[in-house]
Amino acid sequence: MIVDAHPRIGDSWRHRYGSLTLFTPRQFSTLPGAPVAGNREQYPNRDEFAGYLEDYATRLRLPVRPSTRVTRLMQVDGGVLAETEKGETIKASDAIIATGGFQRPVVPAGLADGFGSKVLQLTPESYLNPTDLPERDVLVVGDGASGRDIALECQRFRSTVLCCGKRRKLFPERLLGKSIWWWLKIVGVLEAPADSWLGRKVRTADAFPDRGKDNTDLMRAGVRLVPRLVSASGTGARFLDGGAADVRTVVWAIGYRDETAWVDIPSALAADGSFSHMRGISPVEGLYYVGRPWQRNRALALVMGVGPDAQVIVGEIRHRHSWDGSARP
Secondary structure: OEEOOOOOOOHHHHOOOOOOEOOOOHHHOOEOOEOOOOOOOOOOEHHHHHHHHHHHHHHOOOOEEOOOOEEEEEEEOOEEEEEEOOOOEEEEOOEEEOOOOOOEEOOOHHHHOOEOOOOEEEOOOOOOOHHHOOOOOEEEEOOOHHHHHHHHHHHOOOOEEEEOOOOOOEEOOEEOOEEHHHHHHHOOOOOOOOOOHHHHHHHHHOOEEOOOOOHHHHHHOOOEEEOOEEEEEEOEEEEOOOOEEEOOEEEEOOOEEOOOOOEOOHHHEOOOOOEOOEOOEOOOOOEEEOOOOOOOOHHHHOHHHHHHHHHHHHHHHHHHHOOOOOOOO
């Protein structure tokens, strides 16, 4: 059984900002056995990929229960017990948490509290469209893929400031006529173990394709690039270099943290409150993960890594129960 909090399969994508696209091309954004329709070299957009997930589940007749939000997961004799928002309980021998690594947007309370009531504060989850924003300047804090997307499209309607942190490493979209993802896959970068020398280098760099959004492209479009935000007061923002901006909208795009409070199993969590696991296997018997960032390698947090990741975890469950796959457990 697959339970999902949203009423419709793919809604976790449909509820993101309208211009969102995956940053892997269609040929590298597929689940096992089903290519994404369209030009394999181009990038599926938000609604296209949401529809792809819905069609995939329908075609395979996956046992999905929508509008079922799990509010508590407990360990019980013989497995795990989930409680839902509606007061239902679901008992199972095993549970796989596949909520991904982008659950709760990070908003730094100290800085956010400095802005006054005249400033609209959003995240990549609540930001939808630049034309919905108040007049006057927009400040986007965080220059990752989402931050750059949002800053570039906001600049077409509002003067936009992009607050950057450490020097960002971007790689070219294409190399010798091939998608950079093709090269990364061919040379084994995406499958490099997280604890290997190459895996550690890739993780530290945290690079992504520029796709026409490197610093030069952004400045050419009129986006003002500034260093780290250090203080806020009213509508004023002040930066590390002493510069300032007067803004009416702030979009916090500095990352995400796990939502773990619903897992009521102390041994399932690390000291910092994050999920504790080794390559997707929890220290709690019967508890597993799929799609965690760097669960085993870089690919596993991308769509292309879902199939191989699931195969490993299902293999672990079969081994634990001595299932040989000949009969449905």
